[in-house]
Amino acid sequence: MDLDDFRWLLTDDGQRLLAAAEEVAEEDPLRAQTALRRASVGSTPQTPGHVAAAMTQATLRRRAVAKFGDLAPRMYFTPDGLEQATRLPVARHRAARLGAASARTVIDLGCGIGGDLVAFAETGLICAGIDLDPLRVEVAAANLSALGLEGAVQVADATEVSTAPFDVAFADPARRTGRGRTFDVDDWTPPWSFVEGLLRRDSCVKVAPGIPHELVPQGVEAEWVSDHGEVKEAALWSGRLATTARRATVIGSGGLATLTDEDDPGAGVVPVRRFLYEPDGAVIRAGLVTAVAAAVHGGLVDEHIAYVTSDVPAHTPFARGYEILEELPYREKPLRAALRERGVGTLTIKKRGVDVVPDQLRKRLALSGDTEATIVLTRVAGHGTALLVRPF
Structure with a gap:
């Protein structure tokens, strides 16, 4: 455009x-x-x-x-600007954290079409945004104006702007090159070296959910955020904004819930019990699966698999719960026979830690009954296992 x-x-x-x-x-x-x-x-x-x-x-x-x-x-958008923009509930959560930390001013280094600026301004923060792309700057300014929000936007290079006048610096480095999406932090714009420098002050940097834990600098909080079951991003919080080492935040229809490494006493592997829990993706990314296990008074089905089992039918925002009805044969031919015997025609296949493509397996099973069912294919104590489950 x-x-x-x-x-x-x-x-x-x-x-x-x-x-x-x-x-x-x-x-x-x-x-x-x-x-x-x-x-x-x-x-x-x-x-x-x-x-x-x-x-x-x-x-x-x-x-x-x-x-x-x-x-x-x-609002106004560009195609790539919309694709890269933060979902508003996630941006509002981030802005609320800044407000709770008594921040008054924030600069958005790479504001794009202004999605985060909108959330900052809604919260009452005095905000400014910069971006290298004149069109995105124009769109961001138009969005603030259209929504009746205050904020200043201009074309500038994030690496050449002083963030000293602002309480908080926020950055969302571009993770695309001419070849497409990049997973190499040195290919970001601005690059990882700039991010490391920014994290020496009070700042928040939006990063990809797959960021390795070992890349997070000492003293910086890493927060993984999911919105209605989808992991959308990770954010690095530094300075006085960092309150823990790892955090999982889950946004859903019931509101927002957060879990940190301080909630994690650890948990071991236990035999499969009556209930199975599938932790939210943000919990898994944050390495807090054992915190969920402890919360439901259970343990892991396998030390390398992110499933939790317990005798307790607990409701938690951090995991989806299933009642285990029975264990079925894991091998394909006897599994098909078992499902046909139970009249299963519509099958949901969940899997973790096993080399199975659900759509391909469902096609090979060729089921035609009237019953709906859910099976979980995973490893239990290192062995392939099929569990017939029912969500609760």
């Missing part, structure tokens, strides 16, 4: 064209663009670029509802 076309979209004529685009956004794209080119929206003739910008925004606003909820219809 061209910068001038986006700026035109913010004019009165541009807003009328955008409103027209949103009315036809679900139609065939070619037909919709033809209708928009013929539409009369004001005194300024619209160009193909204007039409494309309006259609892009209308499409992205619909897609953005998953991340930004009821704010999405008032």
